[in-house]
Amino acid sequence: MKLLKPTLEMIMEGFFNEPVKYFSPASCLSQYIEVYWLGYNTCQEFHKVEPDGVVDIVVSTSKTVKVFCFGTATQVALAPLELGARYFGIRFRPGQTRHFFPMNVSHLTNGSVSMNEDFFKNLASLGSIENHNNVISQANHLLTAALMRQGHTHNKLDNLINYIIHQPSIQVRKLVEQEYVTQRTARRWFNEHIGISPKKFQSIIRINQIKDYLSSYNINSLSQLAYSSGFVDQSHLNKEFKHYFGVTPKAFKRLLINN
CATH class of the missing domain: 2.60.120 (Jelly Rolls)
Incomplete structure (x- = not known):
C-alpha cells in the first residue's frame, strides 16, 4: 500500500x-x-x-x-x-x-x-x-x-482497498463487480471498517496522492495533473481539492513555496 x-x-x-x-x-x-x-x-x-x-x-x-x-x-x-x-x-x-x-x-x-x-x-x-x-x-x-x-484472513475488502489505493481513478463499481460482491455489501464493509463509503474513500485517497505529488514535484501543468488523475478538467480538481483542504492546488503550492 x-x-x-x-x-x-x-x-x-x-x-x-x-x-x-x-x-x-x-x-x-x-x-x-x-x-x-x-x-x-x-x-x-x-x-x-x-x-x-x-x-x-x-x-x-x-x-x-x-x-x-x-x-x-x-x-x-x-x-x-x-x-x-x-x-x-x-x-x-x-x-x-x-x-x-x-x-x-x-x-x-x-x-x-x-x-x-x-x-x-x-x-x-x-x-x-x-x-x-x-x-x-x-x-x-x-x-x-x-x-x-x-486472527487475520486477507479478504475481498483488502482487495478493494488495495485496488483503490493503486488505481484511485478507476470506477468503484467496476472494482466491486470484479470481486463479485454487491454494492451494498461493499458499502457496509467500508463503513464498518473505514468509516466512509468506497466512493468517499477513493476520493480522499486520490486527493491525498495529488497533494503528496504537489509537495514533492514541480508541477508545470495542473490541467495535465487533473487529467492524469482521472478528473474531467482542472476545474473539477480545484473544486475537490478545495473541498478537502480549504485551498486550491495552486494556492497550496504557493503556501509550500512561501514556507
Whole structure:
C-alpha cells in the first residue's frame, strides 16, 4: 500500500517543541500499521486534522495517560491538545484496525473517543515508558499479541482497498463487480471498517496522492495533473481539492513555496 507518511509529516509540523520522530512497526505488523510517531512537549492548543482515509490510536501523557481512537476524517478540523504533553500515535493502514480490536468505526468518522476497553488499557502502559525505543518495542509486543488473538484472513475488502489505493481513478463499481460482491455489501464493509463509503474513500485517497505529488514535484501543468488523475478538467480538481483542504492546488503550492 502507498505510504501516507509524507502527508502526516506535513500535518504534524509545528505542533511540538521538538521534531516529531517516526518509526516503522515490526515486520509482522507492517501490512496493518503504516507508522508509529512520537511527539514531545506540545506547543499548540489545537492540532490540524486533515482528510486521510485512516484510523489512528493516540496515547497522550501529561498529568494522566489517556488513549484516544481517531476516526477517518473527511474534512479539515482542529483537535484539542494539552500543552507540554507527549503524544504517541499508531497510524493504521486503511481498514486494518479490525485485526486488532472488533469495533465498528463508523461512529468515529470526523471525531474521536477516549477508549477504556482492555486492549486500549494495555496501550495506556506506553504512556509511562520514557525511552522511545522501549515504547516502540512494547507497542510491537502489544499489537502482535492482539493480532494473534483476533486472527487475520486477507479478504475481498483488502482487495478493494488495495485496488483503490493503486488505481484511485478507476470506477468503484467496476472494482466491486470484479470481486463479485454487491454494492451494498461493499458499502457496509467500508463503513464498518473505514468509516466512509468506497466512493468517499477513493476520493480522499486520490486527493491525498495529488497533494503528496504537489509537495514533492514541480508541477508545470495542473490541467495535465487533473487529467492524469482521472478528473474531467482542472476545474473539477480545484473544486475537490478545495473541498478537502480549504485551498486550491495552486494556492497550496504557493503556501509550500512561501514556507
